Amino acid sequence: MGMPVVLSDSILLTSGQANNLNAAKMQPASRRAFFVREFLFIITAPSAANPFDQGNYHSFGAFIRAQIKMGPHALMTEPQPIWALAPPRHWVGGSFRSLTGAFVAAQRAWTSFDRWVLPKPMFVPGNAGLDILLSRGTDIDTNFPGLVSSNFEARVAVIGEYADKIMPVSDVPFVSSFFPEAGRMYSNDRELKNTLDRDIELQRFIGRIFNNDATFGFGAVGDEGVNSWGGSGTTAQQTIKIQDPQNYYVTGVPYGGFAPFNNVFPWNGRTWTFKKLLQPGQNFHAALGVAPTVSTRPLVSLVGSRKERV
């Protein structure tokens, strides 16, 4: 058990922009080797009137994508929504909050972040740093004109501990997701896939439904919100079926049927934890029962880790 270490940096992102965090701040003092235990993503949307009033719930995790590399090893082969990395620790209908409504002082609790506790602590040798690219796509922003012009402040905090000894091998996480645009109901061959040349030890699926609802104010977004697109409501219930690499259906009864989204990814954690080895090139296939729209977009991701020589 080494001493703790915390690294952090932030950037401002306008719509369609991508930028790297300061690499020097992503290395500990004296470039010592360390273990990463968790990542925190803290996103706030400043406004001129009050820089911290707006949208302080973790819905912003759907807007920002992250691509992280440890030395030459990528934790994801393409930028992934922050929502895809970690399950919400505290799912509440309250995640469905207005982005533009100002909260009174007493309601400003700082829950506008996502916390990704890695499947296994990742060893980062002294000669390798963390390269973190954050981007803000236009695919969601365009649905929220009120936000397009504002900067999101995206902060990443890396929490870990100094390494007592040098490790020859590191447990590097891997994430692949399926976050379809409006109308697309099936994952493609590049999604939910092991794109590496080595086995991935899977840890969990994460499933969430991004949506917005004007009845909660202009630009109100959340993880499913209160209208229960995931399966327990009465309108347009989302369903899903997932096939494993051997084409066996892992959801749905009878086989091949669709299961309510919320049965697979219940509100308490939005996660489906399991252990499986995913071999190089293998992938899962996900199919949705209801076509996504711009205001209801399901997200399914798989999270695991693999061993890399460092």
Added chain:
Amino acid sequence: MKNLIWPSLTTRASPDTTRAAAPRVRLPPTPKPIPPPRVALPGQPGQPVTLVGGVTLNPGDSSEVNTDAFLNPTHFPLEVRELKWGLATPSAVYTGSLFSGFTVDATLRLGPVGRDAAGVDQFEALTAAPVPLTLLGRCVDPGLESVVQTQIVGAGSVVTLDEPLYIPPGQGLSARFGHRNLFAAPITATLAVSGKLVDKMPAKRAVPYWAPFLPPAYSQVGSGNTTDLVRVSTERDLANLTGGPLRVRRITGRIGVYTASALYTLLSDNGDGTFFAKLLQITSMRASNGCVIVKDAMPFGAVFPAWTLALESPFVMQPKSYINVALKLTAMAGTNVVNQIQPGMCLCGYRDFGGK
């Protein structure tokens, strides 16, 4: 005298005869100097036990809880897993107030409570200094511990010990509570010690230890306040003063917020967190051995995230070592908040006793 008729009945007239015939009596060994508890109640291993004590404090007061409250009243060791504290105010004037564990601090010791002065040296200090109750453990539920301004009276939480605390028979916890004068009414502070009875004390056991850093509060940090914004800990804060290695399990970090108005008095943990967990910067955090924990200035909330309000990273601290922290409140220009905030941090660790 010899019996010439019945030789077998010959006896000796010596007084030694009677002594030799008496059975031998073996005295019991000297009892060990463990006096039984003054109050011995029935109990058996495995039985759950909760000891509860409390005290009502006026603002600024400090008082010891009844010495019998946390005494192990049985003949078996008590394995403690949880400490549960609660706060309430008996004042009807403040029934609409919300207040936090920052308002009361605790000094905890383990030893032969209720004995005479000769037993003082046998106490093990569990706290390096008075610790606000909210800093004893990590956040249990952010939805509960973040501020929600409703008609909630009082506060409370549970501190789950990572490793059990053993209270021998006849010994107990000594708890002293202090009203930190952040709340203008009396407060009743209660503590419950929960666990179960076990057969015997383990050969190796751990005792929890808390070492806080409680800088002076930022008062009236409203718009325009640009002075007196830096707080730096000393070598007495966040320090291992135990004399042995301390296995630190986490560092808790919270921000108490309080606002007084004509209608309510608001005291909360992590309240208004978007402001203060972001505006309050940790500019430096270093261990006394030179290890840099926080290199670049970053928000308080980046080190102590709202889900846990703790830096969960176990490590070992050597005796007399400490962690040095520098805090700075960034400029508040343009904001509309007139509050007072009380940051606090606390090392939560364990000392080992016995074993190899």
